[in-house]
Amino acid sequence: MRTLNVALGERSYPILIGAGLRQEAGLILPLLKTPRVVIISNETVAPLYLGGLAGVLRAAGVEVGEIVLPDGESYKDWPTLNRIFDELMAARCERSTTLIALGGGVIGDMVGFAAATFQRGVPFIQVPTTLLAQVDSSVGGKTAINHPLGKNMIGAFHQPRLVLADIETLSTLPARELAAGLAEVIKYGLIRDAAFFDWLEANMGRLVARDGEALAYAIERSCANKAEIVAADETEQGVRAILNLGHTFGHAIEAGMGYGEWLHGEAVAAGAMMAAELSRMRGWLDAADVARIEAIHRAAGLPVRGPELPVDRYLQLMAHDKKVEAGRLRLVLLEGIGSAVIDGDSPRESIEAAIRERLDG
Amino acid sequence: MRTLNVALGERSYPILIGAGLRQEAGLILPLLKTPRVVIISNETVAPLYLGGLAGVLRAAGVEVGEIVLPDGESYKDWPTLNRIFDELMAARCERSTTLIALGGGVIGDMVGFAAATFQRGVPFIQVPTTLLAQVDSSVGGKTAINHPLGKNMIGAFHQPRLVLADIETLSTLPARELAAGLAEVIKYGLIRDAAFFDWLEANMGRLVARDGEALAYAIERSCANKAEIVAADETEQGVRAILNLGHTFGHAIEAGMGYGEWLHGEAVAAGAMMAAELSRMRGWLDAADVARIEAIHRAAGLPVRGPELPVDRYLQLMAHDKKVEAGRLRLVLLEGIGSAVIDGDSPRESIEAAIRERLDG
Numbered sequence: 001m002r003t004l005n006v007a008l009g010e011r012s013y014p015i016l017i018g019a020g021l022r023q024e025a026g027l028i029l030p031l032l033k034t035p036r037v038v039i040i041s042n043e044t045v046a047p048l049y050l051g052g053l054a055g056v057l058r059a060a061g062v063e064v065g066e067i068v069l070p071d072g073e074s075y076k077d078w079p080t081l082n083r084i085f086d087e088l089m090a091a092r093c094e095r096s097t098t099l100i101a102l103g104g105g106v107i108g109d110m111v112g113f114a115a116a117t118f119q120r121g122v123p124f125i126q127v128p129t130t131l132l133a134q135v136d137s138s139v140g141g142k143t144a145i146n147h148p149l150g151k152n153m154i155g156a157f158h159q160p161r162l163v164l165a166d167i168e169t170l171s172t173l174p175a176r177e178l179a180a181g182l183a184e185v186i187k188y189g190l191i192r193d194a195a196f197f198d199w200l201e202a203n204m205g206r207l208v209a210r211d212g213e214a215l216a217y218a219i220e221r222s223c224a225n226k227a228e229i230v231a232a233d234e235t236e237q238g239v240r241a242i243l244n245l246g247h248t249f250g251h252a253i254e255a256g257m258g259y260g261e262w263l264h265g266e267a268v269a270a271g272a273m274m275a276a277e278l279s280r281m282r283g284w285l286d287a288a289d290v291a292r293i294e295a296i297h298r299a300a301g302l303p304v305r306g307p308e309l310p311v312d313r314y315l316q317l318m319a320h321d322k323k324v325e326a327g328r329l330r331l332v333l334l335e336g337i338g339s340a341v342i343d344g345d346s347p348r349e350s351i352e353a354a355i356r357e358r359l360d361g
Numbered sequence: 362m363r364t365l366n367v368a369l370g371e372r373s374y375p376i377l378i379g380a381g382l383r384q385e386a387g388l389i390l391p392l393l394k395t396p397r398v399v400i401i402s403n404e405t406v407a408p409l410y411l412g413g414l415a416g417v418l419r420a421a422g423v424e425v426g427e428i429v430l431p432d433g434e435s436y437k438d439w440p441t442l443n444r445i446f447d448e449l450m451a452a453r454c455e456r457s458t459t460l461i462a463l464g465g466g467v468i469g470d471m472v473g474f475a476a477a478t479f480q481r482g483v484p485f486i487q488v489p490t491t492l493l494a495q496v497d498s499s500v501g502g503k504t505a506i507n508h509p510l511g512k513n514m515i516g517a518f519h520q521p522r523l524v525l526a527d528i529e530t531l532s533t534l535p536a537r538e539l540a541a542g543l544a545e546v547i548k549y550g551l552i553r554d555a556a557f558f559d560w561l562e563a564n565m566g567r568l569v570a571r572d573g574e575a576l577a578y579a580i581e582r583s584c585a586n587k588a589e590i591v592a593a594d595e596t597e598q599g600v601r602a603i604l605n606l607g608h609t610f611g612h613a614i615e616a617g618m619g620y621g622e623w624l625h626g627e628a629v630a631a632g633a634m635m636a637a638e639l640s641r642m643r644g645w646l647d648a649a650d651v652a653r654i655e656a657i658h659r660a661a662g663l664p665v666r667g668p669e670l671p672v673d674r675y676l677q678l679m680a681h682d683k684k685v686e687a688g689r690l691r692l693v694l695l696e697g698i699g700s701a702v703i704d705g706d707s708p709r710e711s712i713e714a715a716i717r718e719r720l721d722g
Binding site: 089142144147153156157235236 | 447477481514
């Protein structure tokens with residue numbers, strides 16, 4: 001088992017990475033304020049893993065509630081969140097009840113937001129079952145639901161007490177979702193860890209083949225990178241923004257196609273390619289860098305072009321992104337592989353050209 | 362102008378108390394990250410004070426949006442909150458846009474929760490226009506909406522940047538709402554400030570007659586008491602709970618009668634009398650203390666008995682209160698006038714007897 005600490009003062013918490021962790025009640029028990037939890041999962045993950053987790057906790061004397069939500073980004077909305085509140089209220093859950101998020105990023109974000117706001121805050125634990133959630137959304141305390149006009153627009157910062165990344169759960173992950181998770185793994189290499197990028201170039205085949213050792217290493221290295229950034233900037237006032245490489249373009253893709261059509265990681269991959277093109281136009285990357293970035297995304301099975309929406313539509317949707325400040329679009333670009341920069345000076349024409357360069361068709 | 366500081370480290374903020382403060386743009390301008398605000402008010406308060414506040418800010422070059430919500434506790438719900446989000450999204454508000462809550466406790470709680478969660482947190486300023494909001498809900502950062510099964514069940518802790526308590530706005534307050542605010546003022550005397558309780562006994566007539574000097578003093582003293590408690594316990598882990606004197610009984614009254622039938626302060630007054638009776642049964646207060654507590658509530662124009670719901674219904678509704686821990690009802694009682702105690706040991710029979718002692722009819 002690999003252990004990482006996210007250092008956030010009194011909100012610090014450990015991330016544990018290993019095989020079979022979801023069955024080890026002993027990792028969870030010491031953190032419970034009272035022996036009562038509610039596990040919240042979705043219709044896809046629950047049949048696979050809910051019974052096992054609930055079983056070991058019940059065997060240890062914990063009262064376990066279960067809430068199973070529909071699966072998918074389109075359910076990361078108020079009505080679904082409200083189902084959680086309704087069930088917690090009906091079951092008379094208290095401030096000391098711990099919520100456990102068992103699923104991917106949607107479950108993690110939504111359960112995290114429920115935990116942030118139910119009775120103004122209850123403890124929660126993340127058991128992420130997708131690669132994306134293990135390397136990204138389970139680290140950093142960002143929680144949210146979507147608004148019809150924008151993704152993750154309603155949310156809070158709320159740190160979990162513990163993250164259990166059980167790599168066994170990746171065995172049941174569809175290939176497309178594994179690839180979507182790899183988009184965020186690649187991102188850490190791109191924004192701040194050139195050595196990790198090199199390792200990824202050498203080992204992408206093992207990751208795609210779900211080699212356990214390779215996955216555990218990639219998850220640990222990704223989480224370590226993210227944890228360092230989050231520790232330096234918990235509420236995204238500054239450096240944390242570099243985590244959004246590809247995300248402003250990517251959010252436009254997700255929103256423009258309708259949430260759920262493109263997976264988040266797929267949209268981020270295409271968005272990272274647009275950011276790479278813009279970085280090349282700014283003179284920071286050369287064509288060989290862009291080719292390496294494209295090659296690793298292809299090796300991971302990820303798209304390297306965005307859908308053919310009108311360029312104006314991209315810009316309109318990007319203007320709704322949270323990273324906008326004083327009406328100005330701020331983008332994460334690359335000064336080199338392994339070095340991100342936050343840029344507010346790219347002319348509109350260059351942004352349009354970068355998008356156009358990476359449109360499908 | 363009286364100034365108080367709520368000491369919460371980097372989340373510290375000032376409370377300014379005086380006549381005409383809502384018209385002084387100079388108090389607000391230095392706090393804005395960008396010259397853009399959205400003032401959120403209700404249909405009762407907006408015609409009286411929204412134009413003036415918006416006008417002075419616009420004259421100072423600030424872009425001012427306005428959202429006017431229906432008035433009343435029954436609108437402190439998700440659909441109304443969502444109207445705020447819809448309008449902020451449609452107007453493309455950013456993380457740097459400041460929300461200004463102009464109204465009573467419902468507006469303050471709801472705008473505060475919108476500010477806590479819109480884009481995971483935007484700045485907000487409180488301009489409370491009721492006595493209750495000036496002495497209570499604008500201090501301490503508690504924000505929330507109601508759930509059909511419980512009051513304030515969904516919310517967050519989110520501190521304002523500034524509170525402007527303009528006592529001129531109290532001139533238009535209905536007498537019943539002034540009295541409801543006085544219930545919380547009396548509470549501060551009861552729980553920790555015996556000298557203030559004595560002052561209130563001597564000056565309740567001036568407060569009911571809306572004497573400006575007396576009101577400003579009572580607001581300052583109330584806020585000072587609350588600010589000290591909140592500074593010691595920002596997220597209600599311990600001592601802050603004493604602020605809930607009368608509130609667990611009171612929430613049962615509000616929920617049992619349907620939110621909005623009884624004003625919050627009225628329910629708290631009747632609830633404080635029930636807590637006083639229970640404190641007497643526990644041997645902590647004598648009959649003379651209870652008589653003084655009843656007399657000051659009467660002088661303020663407040664109810665001293667609860668509505669005649671079945672006692673079982675009271676207990677059932679009280680069990681839904683957030684102050685429940687491990688299934689055990691924890692109540693704020695009085696060891697004397699000016700000294701609160703948190704009690705988890707009162708037998709159910711005594712609680713029932715205290716309620717019965719203070720039922721109407």
